[in-house]
Amino acid sequence: MGEESLKKRKGEDKGREDRQSIQSHEPQTMNLQKQVGLISGICMIVGTIIGSGIFVSPKSVLANVEAVGPCLIIWAACGVLATLGALCFAELGTMITKSGGEYPYLMEAFGPIPAFLFSWTSLLVTKPSSFAIICLSFAEYASAPFYPGCDPPQAVIKCLAAAAIVVITIVNSLSVKLGSYLQNFLTAAKMIIVTIIIVSGIVLLAQGKTDNFKDSFKGSKISVSSISLAFYNGLWAYDGWNQLNYITEELKNPYRNLPLSIIIGIPLVTVCYVLINISYFTVMTSTELLQSQAVAVTFGDRVLYPASWIVPLFVVFSTLGSANGTCFTAGRLVYVAGREGHVLKILSYISVKRLTPAPAIIFYGAITIIYIIPGDIDSLINYFSFAVWIFYGLTVLALIVMRFTRKELRRPIKIPIIIPVIVTLVSILLVLAPIISAPELAYLYCTLFILSGLIVYALFVHLKFSWAQKISKPITMHLQMLLEVVPEEEVIE
Numbered sequence: 001m002g003e004e005s006l007k008k009r010k011g012e013d014k015g016r017e018d019r020q021s022i023q024s025h026e027p028q029t030m031n032l033q034k035q036v037g038l039i040s041g042i043c044m045i046v047g048t049i050i051g052s053g054i055f056v057s058p059k060s061v062l063a064n065v066e067a068v069g070p071c072l073i074i075w076a077a078c079g080v081l082a083t084l085g086a087l088c089f090a091e092l093g094t095m096i097t098k099s100g101g102e103y104p105y106l107m108e109a110f111g112p113i114p115a116f117l118f119s120w121t122s123l124l125v126t127k128p129s130s131f132a133i134i135c136l137s138f139a140e141y142a143s144a145p146f147y148p149g150c151d152p153p154q155a156v157i158k159c160l161a162a163a164a165i166v167v168i169t170i171v172n173s174l175s176v177k178l179g180s181y182l183q184n185f186l187t188a189a190k191m192i193i194v195t196i197i198i199v200s201g202i203v204l205l206a207q208g209k210t211d212n213f214k215d216s217f218k219g220s221k222i223s224v225s226s227i228s229l230a231f232y233n234g235l236w237a238y239d240g241w242n243q244l245n246y247i248t249e250e251l252k253n254p255y256r257n258l259p260l261s262i263i264i265g266i267p268l269v270t271v272c273y274v275l276i277n278i279s280y281f282t283v284m285t286s287t288e289l290l291q292s293q294a295v296a297v298t299f300g301d302r303v304l305y306p307a308s309w310i311v312p313l314f315v316v317f318s319t320l321g322s323a324n325g326t327c328f329t330a331g332r333l334v335y336v337a338g339r340e341g342h343v344l345k346i347l348s349y350i351s352v353k354r355l356t357p358a359p360a361i362i363f364y365g366a367i368t369i370i371y372i373i374p375g376d377i378d379s380l381i382n383y384f385s386f387a388v389w390i391f392y393g394l395t396v397l398a399l400i401v402m403r404f405t406r407k408e409l410r411r412p413i414k415i416p417i418i419i420p421v422i423v424t425l426v427s428i429l430l431v432l433a434p435i436i437s438a439p440e441l442a443y444l445y446c447t448l449f450i451l452s453g454l455i456v457y458a459l460f461v462h463l464k465f466s467w468a469q470k471i472s473k474p475i476t477m478h479l480q481m482l483l484e485v486v487p488e489e490e491v492i493e
Contacts, residue, residue: 037252037257038252038257038260038261038264041257041258041260041261041265042261042264042265042268044261044265045240045241045261045262045265045266045269046191046265046268046269047187047190047191048240048325049082049237049238049239049240049241049265049266049269050190050191050194050269050272050318051134051190051237051239051240051318051319051321051322051325052133052134052137052138052318052319052322052323053236053237053238053239054194054237054272054273054276055137055141055294055295055296055315055318055319056133056137056140056236056237056295056377057233057234057236057237057381058071058276058277058280058289058295059289059290059292059295060230060233060377060378060381061074061075061230061233061234062286062289062290063290064221064226064227064229064230064233065220065221065222065226065227065230066219066220066221066286067216067217067218067219067220067221067286068212068213068216068281068286069216069217069220070217070220070222070230071230071277072216072274072277072278074227074230074231074234075234075270075273075274075277076270076274077231077234078231078234078235078237078238078270078273079238079266079267079269079270079273079274080270081231081235081423081426082235082238082241082266082269082270083241083262083263083266083267083270084419084422084423085241085242085392085396085423086241086242086262086266087259087262087263087415087419088395088396088399088415088419088420088423089241089242089395090258090259090262090413090415091399091411091413091414091415092105092395092398092399093258094254094255094258094411094412094413095402095409095410095411095412095413096108096409101122101242102118102242102391102392102394102395103115103118103119103337105395105398105399106118106391106394106395106398108398108402108406109397109398109399109401109402109405109406110394110398110401112457112461113454113457114394116453116457116461117450117453117454117457118391118394119337119343120450120453120456120457121387121390121391121449121450121453122391123337123343123363123367124367124449125383125384125387125446125449125450126384126387126388126391127326127364128364128367128368128370128371129368129371129380129383129384129387130239130326130384131165131323131326131327131364131365131368131371132161132165132368132371132372132380133236133377133380133381133384134319134322134323134326135161135162135164135165135168135319135323135368135372136157136158136161136372136376136377136380137319137377138160138161138164138316138319138320138323139156139157139158139159139160139161139164140152140157140293140294140377141294141296141297141312141315141316141319142160142312142316143156143157143160144293144294144297144312145297145309145312151293152293154376158372158373161372162369162372164320164323165323165365165368165369165372166365166369168320168323168324168327168365169327169361169362169364169365171324172324172327172356172361173351173354173356173358173361173362174354174356175354175356179324179327182324183321183324183325185317186317186318186320186321186324187321189314189317189318189321190314190317190318190321192314193296193310193311193314193315193317193318194272194276194318196304196310196311196314197276197279197280197296197299197311198272198275198276198279200279200299200303200304201275201276201278201279201280201282202275202279204279204282204283204303205278205282209282209283210282212281212282212284212285212286213281223437224429224433224436224437225433225434225436225437225438227433228429228430228433228434228437229382229434229438231430232381232382232385232386232430232434233378233381233385235385235389235430236381236384236385237273238266238269238273239388241262241266242392254412255412255413258413259413279299280295280296280299283298283299283302283303284298284299284302294312294315296311296312296315297311297312297315299311300312327361327364327365344472344475344476345472345476345487346359346475346476346479346480346485347359347360347363348360348487349480349483349485349486349487350485350486350487351483351484351485352484352485352486353484358483358485359479359483359485362483379442382434382442383442383446385430386431386434386442386443386446387446387450389427389430389431390427390431390450392423392427393423393424393427393428393430393431396420396423396424396427397420397424399420400417400420400421400424403417
């Protein structure tokens with residue numbers, strides 16, 4: 001009887017294995033498909049994109065084109081470009097369902113060297129500088145009410161930014177749940193301030209406050225360089241459009257809902273951004289906006305009167321939400337790069353007690369603090385945008401290349417080839433135009449840093465020098481004991 005029940009159990013196990021084997025060959029089977037619907041996907045897009053940019057970039061965009069009309073056109077054009085770029089990433093994300101953002105796409109299309117250069121640049125330039133920009137934005141708005149009529153001292157701004165980085169790093173290192181709760185609260189606060197500014201602007205327009213829109217193209221400064229730099233600052237506010245493919249496996253019917261989320265979500269953000277800028281111009285001339293240290297605070301002072309304190313408070317919440325979100329997702333790329341052996345293994349470890357990617361988060365926090373010491377927001381945005389658009393362009397080019405070299409790959413979403421061609425050409429223009437028309441040493445330093453990754457790759461990844469292993473092993477061991485972290489696979493098991 002015991003043998004019969006054992007055989008029966010083995011037969012059931014075999015049948016289960018057969019069913020799993022069959023399911024694994026079904027291309028549309030995804031275990032996480034049933035969790036996020038269309039509305040949740042749109043909310044995720046809007047919540048990811050809207051952050052500090054719309055409260056910082058309006059001044060920088062206007063400074064480059066110097067007139068209201070071109071400024072509003074730039075904001076709308078940035079939204080169109082972000083939508084087209086996101087559609088390209090949607091095809092890539094459903095074609096190659098691996099985590100790590102641009103990393104696996106570059107690996108599949110061009111091999112390990114461009115993929116390594118992407119991870120090298122992201123870990124040491126684009127991700128930390130993005131975190132630094134957001135925290136500096138938080139510091140400007142948090143300190144502005146205490147210095148009415150003048151700019152807050154740079155020392156105060158940088159100390160506040162450093163404090164924000166430390167607090168966010170600690171929160172996300174201690175608890176995933178705490179970081180998640182904080183993110184939900186700050187996202188809700190973000191949407192409140194956006195609604196307040198837009199509704200106030202619509203009311204003012206209805207009251208006839210349209211003087212600043214007359215002759216809106218008069219005195220504009222239009223050149224390839226100025227438009228490119230204006231795009232850099234505008235696109236910074238839309239940063240996050242490239243993260244949409246991370247939710248592919250969690251969407252219900254992703255092949256329908258992913259492109260729909262993009263087509264609805266990013267234009268919705270674009271409309272919000274254009275309306276917020278219109279609201280700013282209803283109460284400020286171009287000159288006044290450029291002279292304002294914190295644009296939204298100035299808007300609140302002129303429109304909300306005794307309740308003007310609401311604006312800096314909620315803008316602070318919004319920028320903190322963006323910073324927390326950046327830190328919250330920081331471990332993903334580090335983990336993938338660590339798994340591939342492209343960074344120190346310790347950076348892909350997670351905490352035994354708290355199940356957080358503590359080493360990766362602490363690493364980001366430390367690098368970010370270094371960035372805020374010498375940098376101001378505008379120069380950091382230009383530095384960030386130049387580096388990031390090199391790899392956005394390469395990734396979209398990878399989509400075009402794989403249309404010809406990887407025809408066997410299944411493409412549940414297939415966009416017209418003209419879209420990635422346009423995005424690639426615009427990326428090339430955004431990268432080359434500032435260098436040609438207004439060259440700065442910062443662009444040269446950034447290019448040299450990216451290329452220096454080739455030396456690091458040759459020495460430590462390709463050749464794998466034994467002395468590097470001898471140095472890294474004791475460092476990894478001591479940090480592992482200090483931080484109480486282990487490789488993720490050990491925790492999963």
